[in-house]
Amino acid sequence: MNASYDVKFFETYRNKSSKTPSYVVRWQVAGKRSSKTYRTKALAESFLSDLRQAAKRGEPFDVESGLPASMIKAKSARTVFDFVRAYIDMKWPHAAAKTRDSISDALSTVLPALTKDRAGRPDAETLRTSLRKCALIPADKRPEPSPEMARAVRWLESASLDLADLNETKIVRLALDALALRLDGQAASANTIRRKRAVLHAVLEYAVELEELPSNPLHKVKWKPPKTTETVDPRVVVNPRQAEELLTAVTYVGKRGRGRRLMALFACMYYAALRPGETVALRQQDCHLPATGWGRLLVDVSRPEVNTQWTDSGDAHEERGLKHRGRDDVRPVPIPPALVKILRQHIEEFGVGSDGRIFRSERGGVVASTAYTEVWQEARKLAFTPAQVASPLARRPYDLRHAAVSLWLNAGVSAPDVAERAGHSVDVLLRVYAKCLDGQQKIANQRINDALTA
Known part of the structure; x- marks a missing residue:
């Protein structure tokens, strides 16, 4: 293969000379022009994106075909x-x-x-x-x-x-x-x-x-997959009193303050609607924690847990950007005085890591999902009745995030504001939490009745 790293890309354009709509991808390798035509703009841009990614990875391009090494392997x-x-x-x-x-x-x-x-x-x-x-x-x-x-x-x-x-x-x-x-x-x-x-x-x-x-x-193929359930089950959502009882119960779990070390972690999921990966990555420098009033978190990093064979670093918590956002995006999240107080007390008691991380395992590592899930299940047994323990109510720590978003929506906070705080798009927010909007049917019924009797 006569290969070169001298690659230049051009904008995709619509081929107006063809009878049916088509789009042309153009690029050149070592001065030699190449092009491919696709029937839709989406396909053309997808192919151009693949070419750009190959160049970004440092792959050599074949001068004759214009394709990167990975695509030549696929074509063969x-x-x-x-x-x-x-x-x-x-x-x-x-x-x-x-x-x-x-x-x-x-x-x-x-x-x-x-x-x-x-x-x-x-x-x-x-x-x-x-x-x-x-x-x-x-x-x-x-x-x-x-x-x-x-x-x-x-x-x-x-x-x-x-x-x-x-x-x-x-x-x-x-x-x-x-x-x-x-x-x-x-x-x-x-x-x-x-x-x-x-x-x-x-x-x-x-x-x-x-x-x-x-x-x-x-x-x-005329094959329809079963319908998926995108909405949050309202049965998993705890009310504020139940959430407080759960957070208190967490502090009684385990030896050597195991639960106490994790209480603030769960509080971030409930009061700030953080995802678990965002919570374990939270650093002191990301937090504005005033002595009184509301504070703020600047969330820009997530460390989701995955098997080490899939990561480049060999670490189960590889650092990455926020979900569905650019790598350098930051999400500001206002936090109520209750969470400000909890975080200040946590930092005072347990300190922070050398990199500023607020939540650490006893050995200083990233908190594993198995560790905080075990504590959570024990806390449910302490805070709930047997019937509630057997129910879906707050079955997972992630359900604290669902409870937070549901609370904000039902409190009358505008959907765009809730979406910004939770890191959702507005349409996804309203679709996912549609069943958790309590009391909306009564309001709608009254408005319809007013219109009928006007």
């Missing part, structure tokens, strides 16, 4: 298995750790279904483990496989269907049927099916971008 793939591995090599460098995990999870479900009937097929669990822990990780990050895993990967390489076979509707339906089931044969949840189908759709769109498939075969 003849089987579904090889193409998927090339797709992961392309996505990995600029994907978040949780995204990498999600892609691997979905494709390890689909790939075993897209195989030929060959002798020596490993059992389902071995195939999935081999894909998750070895095959669906870039070669330079792949651990040494066990003999059993190596045999499973060799079988997948030999039995994988040709990429062209995906043009057949019956083949694509095999993949869809596979992602609708768990490993034990039971039906998967609606949200899991939706998430895995989205990954499969993205892989097939990439094949269309590279002109390995004429169109996305998913669009030809």
Whole structure:
């Protein structure tokens, strides 16, 4: 391959000379112009984004074809298995750790279904483990496989269907049927099916971008996934009195002040509606905590927890930007005097880490989700009746965030203000918390009655 790093990109433009709308992507490698035409602007911009990401990663571009090394690898793939591995090599460098995990999870479900009937097929669990822990990780990050895993990967390489076979509707339906089931044969949840189908759709769109498939075969299949539930269950939402009782109960959990160290962490989820990843990353320099009145948090970092095999640092809490926002975005969150007082007392008692982190494990590390979840479950038993413990009420620490947002909305705070504080878009906010708006039906009924009797 005659390669070069001298790459220049141009704006996508609409080809007005064609009878049907089309959009042209233009770029040049070592002075040689290349272009590709797509029927929609979205497809064209998606392809241009992939090219830009490849250049940003420092990939060499082939002068003749104009394509980066990762795309040439994908175009040379003849089987579904090889193409998927090339797709992961392309996505990995600029994907978040949780995204990498999600892609691997979905494709390890689909790939075993897209195989030929060959002798020596490993059992389902071995195939999935081999894909998750070895095959669906870039070669330079792949651990040494066990003999059993190596045999499973060799079988997948030999039995994988040709990429062209995906043009057949019956083949694509095999993949869809596979992602609708768990490993034990039971039906998967609606949200899991939706998430895995989205990954499969993205892989097939990439094949269309590279002109390995004429169109996305998913669009030809009359297959409807089960409806997903996006709204928050109002049964999980605690009222202010219950929230205070839970926070008090947390301080009585565990030895050596284990629960006391975590009470302020849960308070941030309730009073400021922080996500767990945002809470564990909170630093003293992010907090304005006056002696009296309202304070403010400046949230700009999240440290969500994920298996270390998906992170670049090898840390289970890799630092990243805020959810659905740019890396340098900051979200200001006003906090009530109650939380200001709790945070001031926490810092006075436990101090902060060398990097300013407010919440730390006893050894100074990032607080693990297993640690604070265990404390939370014990606190529920102390604060609630047996019937409430058995109910969905505040079953997870994350439900404190739901309680906070529901409280703000029901208190009459405007949706744009609530969305800004919680880090949502307004439309997502109103859709997700629609069932938690208490008393709105009574207000609507009165307004309709007033209009009828006017």
